[in-house]
Amino acid sequence: MRAAVLEEHGEPLSVQEVEYPEPTADQVVVETEACGICRSDWHAWRGDWEWMGISPSPGQILGHEPTGVVADVGADVETLSEGDRVTVPFHLGDGTCPYCQNGHSNVCETSMPLGFIGAAPGAFAEAFPVREADFNVTKLPDGVNFAEMAALGCRFMTAYHGLTDRAGLRPGDTVAIHGCGGVGLSAVHIADALGAVPIAVDVQEAKLDRARELGAAATINGAEVDDVPGEVYAANDGNGADVAIDALGIEETCQNSVRSLDRTGTHVQIGLSEGDTGGNLSVPVDQMTLQEIDFHGSYGMPLVRYDELFTLIERGTLQPEKIIGERLSLEDAPETLASMDDYETIGIPVITEF
Template structure:
């Protein structure tokens, strides 16, 4: 048996209970969970914003790190006792997206904790298929908490800014929303040499943004955010990130751009938007603005991230502000209703 926080009803406390143990498939591994991040994507699923997430004893949690406890017969690159991290996009390893290096967009892929076929890691152990393709070894010196802090948030921000957007040294980068993924984008942008403007309602979040690399901050609320960003950047940001996913931050991000700027969308929408946000299309055409969507990062590119962490260019550990127990997950998810979290929170007691 293993302990897990189980989802049986949207927007209701998870049930922390004993569930059946898992065994590895021929190409899979079982991992004892040492740490698992609590992400706003978990909140979206818990709230019922994504009805495809099941509620029949389902287990959320998609930012895990831990120790391999069982290995399938066909696994070549992992052994019992290995310390591993698991990117949340679990790929088949055989389709055209996987072969082209875009395994995070695998047409036959699964999302850890978000599909019934792949229960997540808010549990004392979990199983991963096709481990040779999907799991990553933790570098020497990296803790499970640090890897959980990378989770989907830091990895997505890194992929968006280092691979998808054209961020250059000296550019202005605006980040709208300084939750976990927004703060990650601040840290990544600063490491890439950009001047970063962090935008949020929460002064504590803005203080943390400054600690991890923000050049300037804008307190939202009654402020005309696009004008404030335009003033700070002397004409607009070269790249702007919506790290929240509500209509206001998406529109503010686009309106903050200079001509030929790039808007990067990493925040997912809530029930209010239901996946649809009105955009100033004519202005985007007239100013040659780009809209760039970002979803996770393929495991094959994690060494880039690890190397920058090892060189102290990136500091995800600085964003982990709270370690909690599995019994606390429901409370921590509920606190996200009113943005009542700061930085990244990680489960370390199972």
């Protein structure tokens, strides 16, 4: 089968023939119908996350936002059959640890990040295996198509989990979203659809234009103002935001996010840092203490929350397809990934041809 393979960090992926996967007893093999290209793939491709123990070796197949059709079923798998339309979380859990058992599979003790380590080859390929398939693989409702499910795969669901579960978003809340890549635009759409008031911040007008199309009540070009938090206050009648998201993961956006909050506000960290930070960003702790600001992380979404998300999509309340940027072929993956050096992608690029 064909796959886009990492040969060296920072060098173009190589589209080549590799062996078709054979499932072990607990696995299924999924033939890929669509897979998003995410900034997390870019981080892995650059070799950013050695401090986390996630630095893919040569030969790794990236790709962690997949959806497809079950093609082969391991001997011990009980709930899945060939031909099932399915999706897979990027954080593959074991199904047995206390976190998996208590509804927090996204932070499983032995999580295997799909497409980032050799034991979990990714979905920039015609097919990929999935461990503990009875636990990790979810069947798609008829009303959810492959491309929009790939758009859900990491960024959309992380934004949804961050807003609804971590921040406790309520209708009428003001949400300042710092960074309008795929996850930031997903947050804009979700906040608007759930009755909140999104304020979008970025340094590229094209991305702010897209944010306005997705429901942003106000936009701020961070390259054109000296005081981003002050502009958030100005856009919100002199008040800080109730919720703020750092959707990029650099010190400037993290600090701007916290400083744009009103008293008792909630910051949600979604963007992960680049390699030279070692995973450390400074935050204004005095402000957080004196104003009782909450700081939360959001990483993927627990499997038990999928049904709620599917219901909102089937009703038309949420429309992840709106976040899709380009639809690509597998051959486009190397160039598209490299273009993220300059933040050139708008929305979520999705591979739909393998």
